[in-house]
């Protein structure tokens with residue numbers, strides 16, 4: 232099916248500013264630049280991957296320097312700002328830039344609470360009748376600890392606010408749950424620790440359903456599965472994500488239909504009832520129970536990382552058309568989102584020691600060879616240091632394969648990653664082990 236450019240967009244007329252510096256943002260830039268309509272992408276601050284792309288330029292501003300970002304966007308005549316990470320969204324970057332007359336893909340500060348406060352999101356889910364784990368919210372340690380004792384273990388303790396993926400403890404013992412409660416109320420997560428959410432422990436497989444919303448219409452992207460733990464066999468500490476693939480067969484068409492009705496549409500209706508016009512990605516993190524039922528673990532207010540790195544390679548509709556349709560509230564008038572057939576898989580190459588302490592500045596080699604194998608390499612924590620590409624973060628690269636089926640895509644990702652080297656490089660050898 233052919234897509235005509237949406238109204239007002241002509242060949243090479245669109246400039247986009249992308250906020251963020253992860254693999255997700257490199258994938259967004261990569262996808263945008265494949266479109267005929269995109270003239271230029273400006274990245275704030277970007278990484279070693281976006282630094283090296285034709286028609287893309289990095290600017291070293293902080294993601295919460297709203298004034299600087301606004302000026303940069305105006306100077307470059309940017310059509311659309313796309314915000315990657317949750318922190319600037321929760322701080323109100325969308326509100327600020329919209330006041331300056333810019334079009335922004337990403338929810339407002341009020342809407343971003345769906346990710347920035349787990350207690351707020353839980354209340355919304357209850358109001359909307361969205362299936363989720365049973366939970367209670369506490370404002371002080373004593374009552375929280377008594378509740379844990381009464382409930383027994385395993386049990387899940389969550390800091391309310393943004394905690395960079397470190398605010399959740401799945402506690403096997405009462406002592407572990409109590410220690411997590413203390414850590415939160417003692418301020419380990421800063422203002423994220425004003426409330427604690429204690430939640431029923433669920434078992435099953437996790438699925439990420441990212442959906443595009445214009446405030447009226449919400450449409451899911453391909454369902455993806457992430458691998459949160461650092462160790463093989465899903466062991467060890469939680470990370471930002473060590474690998475992913477899409478579409479995941481566990482989210483069958485029938486299940487996706489139910490998620491659309493029972494989660495996505497209900498969420499948008501409940502947000503609308505609160506006067507919130509949600510324009511951006513609504514990402515539902517779901518637990519699919521062994522019985523094939525599902526419950527929402529959390530919502531995120533942005534593209535997932537690394538899920539985006541496996542969803543975008545399969546997207547056939549030009550990305551900027553979808554993003555602009557969300558911002559201009561005309562997603563419902565767009566043809567169905569078109570997808571390429573096949574599967575995409577990505578494996579994360581991380582710095583040794585991550586998610587704990589790790590060293591940076593290690594020289595990275597072998598990316599060209601990985602690309603020659605057919606892999607696509609999205610950069611995350613990388614930068615150029617005097618023309619040399621070096622590590623600059625915990626998660627360094629996302630080596631992505633696209634194939635006809637799961638096995639060919641994962642084989643391509645691993646063939647690619649085996650070409651790459653930097654001191655201390657670590658990656659999981661079992662991405663997709665559940666398939």
Ligand SMILES: Nc1ncnc2c1ncn2[C@@H]1O[C@H](COP(=O)(O)OP(=O)(O)O)[C@@H](O)[C@H]1O
Nearest residue numbers: 364387396397398399430431432433516528529
């Ligand atoms: N109720 C639950 N039962 C079992 N595991 C959970 C539950 N809630 C969260 N988890 C686990 O903890 C991880 C992080 O929790 P999540 O709510 O997604 O918070 P965040 O992504 O903000 O750290 C989840 O991906 C999941 O593995």
Ligand SMILES: [Mg+2]
Nearest residue numbers: 516528529531
């Ligand atoms: Mg999560």
